[in-house]
Amino acid sequence: MLLWLLGAALLARAAGFYLPGLAPVSFCEAGHDQVPDCRSTIELFVNRLDSVESVLPYEYTAFDFCSKNTEKRPSENLGQVLFGERIEPSPYKFEFKKSQECQKVCMRAYDTNNPSDKAKLDFLKKGMLLNYQHHWIVDNMPVTWCYDVEDGQKFCNPGFPIGCYVTEGGHPKDACVVNSNFNEKDAFYIFNHVDITIYYHIVEHEQLGLFELLFFLRSIMNSLVIVLFLSGMVAMIMLRTLHKDIARYNQMDSVEDAQEEFGWKLVHGDVFRPPRKGMLLSVFLGSGTQIFIMTFVTLFFACLGFLSPANRGALMTCAVVLWVLLGTPAGYVAARLYKSFGGEKWKTNVLLTAFLCPGVVFADFFVMNLILWGEGSSAAMPFGTLVAILALWFCISVPLTFIGAYFGFKKGIEHPVRTNQIPRQIPEQSFYTKPFPGIVMGGILPFGCIFIQLFFILNSIWSHQMYYMFGFLFLVFIILVITCSEATILLCYFHLCAEDYHWQWRSFLTSSFTAVYFLVYAIHYFFSKLQITGLASTILYFGYTMIMALIFFLFTGTIGFFACFWFVTKIYSVVKVD
Template identity: 35%
Template sequence: MASRSSLPVRTLTISLSFLLLFHYVHCFNFFGIRPVDFKKGDDLKVKVKGLTSTKTQLPVSYYSLPFCRPEKIEDDAENLGEILLGDRSQNSPYVAKMLEHRLCNIICRIELDSEGAEKLKKKIEDEYMVQMILDNLPLVHPIRIFEHESPLAYQLGFHMGLKGYYSEEQAEKYFIYNHLLFTIKYYHDLRANSTRIVGFEVKPFSIKHEYNGKWKERNTRLSTCDPISKVTVINSDGPQVVEEGKEIIFTYDIEYQESEVDWPARWDAYLATRDDQMHWFSILNGLESILVISGILAVIVWRIHRDIFNYNDLETQDRAQKATGWKLIHGDVFRPPCNSDLLCVHVGTGVQILGMILGTMLLAILGLLSPCSKGDLITTMLLLWIFMSLCAGYVSARLYKMFNGSDWKKIAFKTAFTFPSVIYIIFSLLNALLWAQKSSVEVPSWAMFVLLLLWIGISAPLVFVGSYVGFKKEAIEKPVKTNSLHRQIPRQSWYMNPIPIVLIGGILPFSTVFVELSFSLTATWLNQFYWFFGFHLPVFVILTVTCAEISIMLCYLQLCREDYRWWWRSYITSGSVAIYLFLYSISYFSKSLEITKLISVLLYIGYMLVASYAFFVLTGTIGFFACFWFTRVIYSSVKFD
């Protein structure tokens, strides 16, 4: 039977391994994204990614507005992760030739009707920004946040326009950036005789272009721009106003700058805009928390060692009966908890999430994931999630059998569908809101169906395989026997009740991650760069250790007061970090974001609920296993009759 049961596991494992290998070889050539060598005169493909706004959090397609269009709009091929993120790119009318400067290039002329003018005004009012890419590098707008001596910061994309006053006019008007100065930075390797793009920057301008004579499309000579004298603005009447009936001429310049930054380091300038000192502060703060809790645990371990030595050294039964505290409840401490099936499901799912996170961090640190493609990150996490379904089924079945369960198919079904069902339903509702708002990040119905197939067709069967193998194993042996009758639990102090304990248990673990959480929220909702897996890994390790230690400490206090209901308490205590995470996200929303639309508020709350639930399952599993190991160790060290 052992060989038969291992055959499907080996087959599925090998298949998924080849699937992962193919993914990385195809996307990254297994050694990172391959650089592209250009020669003078080669075509450079500037692509548009769409329009984003931190005020509405509702990205829209670039060509949904009255902008210049190429002869044929082509969508780039995308992987599943890019589709789920809405990270789509299309060709653009901006034409560039390698190392060939271009000045006063006319793209097109547009006369605004009432509908077009209203669309532009609305998007300018909501502070939408244009996103573009070139050679997988995002377009950035260099700005100085403080004084002119401060270092440059890179703003992802550029605002499509602004609202304000011009001259002495009393009424506010809307102005559009219709002239773009692109700066393409390149690195020339003399030894390899190769030229590679290492930077893509822009400076937007609003110019009311003028011309003499008839309009001759791109051959028109603008009186506000002279390519011969290399002057962009000569005699402009001011910025370009967005109004019905107004004529807008879109133009651009392209200049090249040689850079000393080599291709492998081209992202360093973008990612260096973050303050590394804050990350180190987060790590040091976490280490201090670990030291404090470790000191308390050292005292607890000493007391337990003394209690075990004294108890095992007792010579008479009379003296043994005088023992108090955690030793008295040895006959109830491993009694199955209420709703044990739900606990098994969440612990198994927590192991699945833990494996996915650790695998993603490891691949990112090894350089197999790149910040230039967030879609590949999501695709990798999805594949790892599917692969770790084996572990989820195995762990949940092992616990289920220890709790005297007999139907492994039931626990496998619950593990395969409980957590994913909640996530899929919430994600579908949020996607419906995006569809109603005609947002470009709406996930198409066929992609939702693909997710459903991956879930039901691959992930769920893997859970069943893992559960079958786990249930065939011998049940986890309990170090002590369980009494047939329940022991009465003494009345507990108010601070040992579930609510105070749960709230206390989440404070210290949350303090170790709130700095990284702040950076993550800023990157996600304010559209900024963030790629610090080198900091994520130690912070995650610190979080794991802190959750484990705080759970053991509170579990010991609970057992000393003869309360043996530690199963769920250990899970919820460390899982309460998610409560603080959600509360912090609400605080961040009120202080740092300017979202006013109800739809955007619902989207924010929905996504943060999903993240908080996943965090609860993850940290709860860590605390559960820490307490499970702790109780097994201490009760297996005592000689009970």
């Protein structure tokens, strides 16, 4: 086995400004003090073990490997705990620029007649059958396993397997194919010897990752061009068509002209009529606002580099803390919209805003955590952390939601036109203006602008790849917001022209149907890209996917509703209504 630590893991000298979590560490030989605050000892840490064939990660010590139990493990933030990271010190220690050879770390002996030893061996065999991977860390960088492949090239992987298996038919599985010496039938080979090579850079500044950046640019450029082109087309159609309508309607001064009115102006007395199930819609919009602001702020800081992968767990920690602190806008939006819908059950509204959507997410997460507990996985959240999350929810988020609702109910929303007492009859609709076809079509364009990024994100979650292109993700986020808004406004305009004034729920569902396409894509990804086996892993995959789909449903639906709300308010305030 040959493990390569690639990149600028160790720096002898560094100068300049660095973002939090990105400042390099200076190393020097023992006894040399030319560089201030330099280290001579290089520590290697071990992280959880995972597999592309199983969603269940396990701690390093679960496999009875050589460990260093006397040292205190590094403290973990909330994000690391939620992602199941379990970083521990290892018995592997190095001195800077000092070679070491043939160092014995520990010995293990097992007696198959001993039930405890037999259980350890069986668990180790299971790990090799499922191709579980080590993840080691040096200087906050992943240790990379590189090996020779065809045509004299090298293949590198961030992690290395604990071993491999040759079947009874002599077929080598997984890592056993890299060495022809692994040829004994029905045999397990444990990789208990490692050669570690550490590279370091003596530089002041170096721009890394140019090749990866170019590769990544080529992979998403076509999608960005198509999305921008379609967005421009939708905007142009809306501006030209709507401008002509407003100009024509404002020129109608005579009674005869008014009698010839048609389209969206005919429903001006019903367009702000409260929707059915206004309570539920206002709660969804309050929670969606909370998620939207949380996502925007998190991606903005990640784009600046403050939440880089080098700062482990920072992204999830930031998202959770922001969600807790954003209870006030959630309560405010839900309460103000509910009051504008004519609702009077303000206590029910604020309670549902505080508990409905977060409760569904927590219930799903708790069930998944029970499965992880039952399987003994390192991803199972400790009881203390679970209590801490509940405390953040009940003691901070819920009171802030009540405060926001208090101010939201003090003032409703004034509409530019009055609502008639008797609802106008909606004429028979064509197939394309009926609710379901419009909703289905409305989610296609927003999904088209994210599916490439979605592939990389799913890879980082389920295939254990590192995601670091947050600048492009933030750009796609902005494009998604624009595309959801334009697609919803366009369909809303067509429905109003067809004299269908039920736009509130339709605008929300038109944009949020993108989450359905996301769910379909996640199912396709599961069957085509992953090799997950086992009932527990399958349940965990779809359980966590449902949480992501619900969050995406609320997020995109909120964008569509407020875009359509702005559009409807704008057009009925700039025309003359008799």
